[in-house]
Amino acid sequence: MRKPRSRWPALTATAVLILMRGAPAEAAEPPAPPATDAPALDPATLLLFAVSLDNLTLSEGLGAYGDPADPLVPVGELARLLEADIDVLPPERRIVGRLGQARSSLLVDLAAGVARSGGRETPIAADDAAVTPTEIYLRVSQVRKLLGLEIEVADDELALRLHAREKFPVQARLERLANRPDGSQTGVEQDSLRVSEPYAFLSPPGVDAILDAGVKSGNPDRSFRYDLRFAGDLLWSNFQGYLGSDEEGRVTNARFLLQRRSIEGAMLGPLHAREVSLGDTYTPALPLGPRSVAGRGLSFSTAPLEQTSVFNRIDLRGDLPPGFDVELYINDVLRSSTNQAINGRFEFLDVPLSPGLNVLRVVTYGPRGERQEEVQVVNVGAGLLRPGEAQVQFGVVEQEHPVFQPRRVGRALLGDTAIFAGGGVRTVVSVNYGVSSLATMSAGLARTPRPDGDAVSIYTLGLRGSVMGLATQFDLGTDDNGGQAISLGAAGMWGPLSGVLRHAEYRDGFIDENNLGFSSQFEMRRRTEVTVDSSLNLRGRIVPVSMRALRNEYAGGSYDFLAATRASSSVGQVLLSAGLEYQRQRYRPTPATEVLRGYVTATTFRGYRWQIRTALDYDVLPDFKARFLAVTVDRKLSDAWSVRFGLGQPLDHDLDRWNVVLSSILATRYGDVALTGEYDRADDDWRLAAQWNFGLGYDPARRRYDLMRTGPGTGGSVLFNAFIDENGDGVRQANEAPAPNVALDAGGQRGVLTGPDGRVFLTGLGGGPSGSMDVSLDRIDNPSVAAPPSKVRLRPRPGGVTRVDYPLRPTGGVAVKVELLRDDGARVGLASVRLQLVKDDGQVVDAVSEFDGSTIFDAVPVGAWRLRLDPRQAEKLRMRLTAEPMVKIAGDGDFAPDVTLQVRFDPAPPDTTVARAGGGG
Missing domain, CATH: 2.60.40.10 (Immunoglobulins)
Known part of the structure; x- marks a missing residue:
């Protein structure tokens, strides 16, 4: 004001x-301000703005600072007013979110001085932002560009008038917001409330279950299947388990994992490990030779969880329940999608990244209209370490063998390919060491089994560097069978383009498992790969584009060539993605073959009630024809009831081979119940099924399990306890009153209220290395209280329950x-x-x-x-x-x-x- x-x-x-x-x-x-990348806020320049959105009053007192014509406004508070899906992370100096009904991504990284919204990259100057322990402030001129808002600053009236180019979630709930009380500021700036739950020797596990029973045509005419995921603490580690059955109710898949994580690297003594896994785990990959493979064994890593080298192609894995689809977006471009789960998990292999910041979005769609989104920001550089710094990755597994194998199903495990199918023990160790600020040495050693029962030892030595602004890579590899390999790479940014170039030469039968998609029938000679990412400006519309080309050459003159381009852009309320993939194969003595295929997808979350997804696959070469059309429509009729319609139509045959799905879903506090009908016209098959998805979460306050919606078995949970702290000791006494109606936003759930006893059990916080929860006191009866910080920082883990005491003075x-x-x-x-x-x-x-x-x-x-x-x-x-x-x-x-x-x-x-x-x- x-x-x-x-x-x-x-x-x-x-x-x-x-x-x-x-x-x-x-x-x-x-007095000099503190030395930070962004300027400190000057309390003398405080301005209190009234905020309105299309004539809807959102706040009478938004605290801003600086120039009244272009003030610094709090992004976190503004996002809460708009109910936008935006996470503000002051300790990381970063803002991450999803915008609009097309769900385009938003990233602001103050450390790097860049912001990216809908594919458009904008520089952020030092005086464009300010950071406090609980908030990030940006100038209104920057907010206009990033949030797609028209903002009128009436400095004479101290008013911010927002005009949305498309509907925000807040506008879908006008009636509730019309009665929303104004927020108040405590005047006491506090840091985030950081809460961690130490690992326990044994804790009651959380459980997520899917039970599916139905009748169908054919023999047998009945089916029953289940999918169980459970997690908790065991032996001072996090235990994660999985059991899956076939349609006759017999266990066919199982998974067991003990895992510990430490963001600070405080494990295994002088090694400073950040992640240790025992059970069904994965080996690390080397630049030449072995790639990441699953099996029962042990692995650990001292590398940061959100950093990688531009020359590393990463593998992304995660849980995928039956009937779910998952899509991978990198920097707003749809890169891949799948609905195939092996041992209950999906896997995106050999994913290339671009130099700089990469926003990875994994979007999971459920059969009952669920939509879950996990965002990870990976900082990709030359892979250089500080002088004297070392990183170690190690893994030893018995590949193709899980800890428990109840029944052979004749399918490969995650990470397996034909070139190394078969069992055996695989051991891989990789070491990186910073020689100077511009050079890092890399060395690797592996012992990998072969299908003939033998094993081969592989040795690698490499150098990572920076030359004239280009990240460079040089690797040598050899095996004890006489095979040899050499790899060169360069990466950098040239204006709007960012690219990576790799070339590798192979001799005497050296096998590089990282080259997915090559033909194992021929001896590999060389491989060249180019990846280029950019954003096109088409009459003011920013279209992110990704292009990739690779060529494999074999002994005897055979080769194959692959070129692909993908692009995504929001058109109104719809996110459109399109791609083309050209492939030419010349495997002597057979003649060459050419294939050119394409796809177009469209998704929207129209009105935040209609979720519509369509996909069209087509061929251009050798013949132009449409191949398949899929349409899925989810309609939320109320907070508890939704319906789904799905249609699949092959287009390369007669149009009588369609299939259709109809579902009615009831969401209750005890889980989701779905009634589904399916019909496949091609085989004249039908199925009627009932499915119940639920979770069992252990409430440590009541010392009992509660039946609830899914989440406690695959992600972290919180037992939140709000109370009136009369004596100020931070501990709830028997005579201290509860604080009902404290609102929580976490894990995609908004406005969850504490009950009459001041407690609420909240699940579905995910299993990442860090998480957060926002607390609001807008709805409590007595606002005259001092509260801990409204931002609660957590370290959730699957099946874990973090107790958060929230004393209100x-x-x-x-x-x-x-x-x-x-x-x-x-x-x-x-x-x-x-x-x-x-x-x-x-x-x-x-x-x-x-x-x-x-x-x-x-x-x-x-x-x-x-x-x-x-x-x-x-x-x-x-x-x-x-x-x-x-x-x-x-x-x-x-x-x-x-x-x-x-x-x-x-x-x-x-x-x-x-x-x-x-x-x-």
């Missing part, structure tokens, strides 16, 4: 000192007047004096006097407080109070009696500039 102007000039503490001692010969410099306030007694006896209000309320335990609440010397301490926790001057300002200006009175805050929003403070200024030492200018001595 702008400071009101008095008819008399404001008298600041600094001005008073100058007037008393005379004008200084040289003005004193203000009753608060009150006090009005304070700071006066200077002049020589003529007049009392003058003193502005810009920094005051503090201090408790015996060290708590401090700050405030600054206004133009007339008055200030208000609001939302101060109950107790006895001492009023004093800010020690730094008092020392700098030689101020002191005639007395430091005690103030007793009673709570319930009541104000203590007003307090008037008298300020005195001590004389300056004789040798100071001020004293000399004033003639003092």
Whole structure:
């Protein structure tokens, strides 16, 4: 809010000192701001804006700072007002989100100084942003570009008028927001509340279950299948398990994993491991030779979880329940999709990344209209380490053999290909070491089995560097059968283009398993691969584009060539993705073959109630023809009831081979119940089924399992406990009242309220290395409380339950007047004096006097407080109070009696500039 102007000039503490001692010969410099990448906020420039969205009032007091014509506004608070799907991460100096009904991605990375929205990349200057422990502020001019909003700044009225180019979620719930109370600010800036749950020897596991029973045509005419996922703590690690059955209810797949993670790298002593896995795990890959393979064994890594080299092609894996589809988007471009799960998981292999920041979105669509989205930001560079820094990755597995194998199903496990099909023990170790700031050495050793029962040892040595702004890579590989390989690579950015070039030569039968898609019938000679990413500006529309080409050459003159291009863009409320893939194969002595295929997909979340997905596959070569059309429509009729319609139509045969799916889904607190009918016209098959998806979560407060919706078996859970902390010890006593109606936003769930006992059990927080939860007090009965930080930082793990105690201290306030007694006896209000309320335990609440010397301490926790001057300002200006009175805050929003403070200024030492200018001595 702008400071009101008095008819008399404001008298600041600094001005008073100058007037008393005379004008200084040289003005004193203000204290230097803290050294950060973004400027600190100046409290003196605080502005309170009224915010409206298309004539809907969202807030009467959005706190902004700086230039009234282009102020810095809090992105997190603005996102909450719009109910936009945006996560603000101040510790990481990063904003990540999904925008609009087309669900395009948003990324702001202040460390890198860039922002990306809908494929458009925008530089962020240092003065365009500011970071506090709980918020990130951006200038309105930047917010306009990133959120697709028209923002009118009426600085004379202190109003921000937003006009949406497409509907925001808040506009779908106008009735609720019309009665939303205005938020309040505590005036006490606090850091995020960080809560972690230590690993336990044994904890009750969380369970996610899918039970499916039905009748169908054919023999047998009945089916029953299940999919169970469970997780918890075991042996001070995180245990994750899986059991899946066939349609006769027999267990066919099982998975078992013990895993520990440490973002700080505090495991295995001097190795500083960040991840350790035992059970059904994966080996690491080497630049030449072995790739990542599944099996029962042990693995660990000391590498950061969100960084990789531009020359590494990553593998992405995750849970995929029956009937779910999953899509992978990289930098807004649809790269791949699948609905095939092996041992309950999906896998995207050999995924290339671009130099710089890569936004990876894994979008999972469920058969009942579910939509889950996991976003990971991977910083891809040259793979250079600091001088003297080392990273180690190790894995040993018995490939193709899970820990428990209840029944052979004749299918390969994740990561298996024909070239290394068969069992055997695989051991891989990789070491990277920083030689200098521009060079990192890499070495690898592996022992891998072969289909004939033999094994081969592989050795690699490489160098990563940076030359004239280009990331470079050089690797040598050899095996004990005499095979040899050499690989060269370069990567960089040229204006709007970012690209990676790799070339490898092979001799004497060296097998490079990382080259997926090559023909194992021929001996490999060389491989060349080029990846280019960019964004095209088509009459103002930004279209992200990805292109990839690779050529494999074999002994005897055979070769194959693959070229693919993909693009995605939002058109109105629809996200369109299209791609073309050309393939030419020449395997002597057979003649060459050519294939050119394409696809077009369209998705929308129209009105945030209609979820529509369509896909069309077609051929261009050797003949132009459409191959397949799929349409899926999900309609949310209410918060509890939705319906689904799906149609699949092959287009390369007669149009009588269609299949259709109809479902009715009821979402309850005890899980989702779906009734589904399926009919396949091609085989004249039909199936009627009932499916129940539910979770079993253990509530440690009640010491019992609760039946709920899915989530506790595959992600973390929170037991949130809000209460009125009368004695301020942070521990809930038997006589302390609960705090109902505290709202939580976490894990894609918004507005979950604590119950009459102040508690709520919230699940579905995912299993990533870190997570967050937002707390809102807008709906509580008594807003006169001081709360811990509204942003809660968590480290969720599958099946784990994190207890979050959230004490709310009753608060009150006090009005304070700071006066200077002049020589003529007049009392003058003193502005810009920094005051503090201090408790015996060290708590401090700050405030600054206004133009007339008055200030208000609001939302101060109950107790006895001492009023004093800010020690730094008092020392700098030689101020002191005639007395430091005690103030007793009673709570319930009541104000203590007003307090008037008298300020005195001590004389300056004789040798100071001020004293000399004033003639003092």
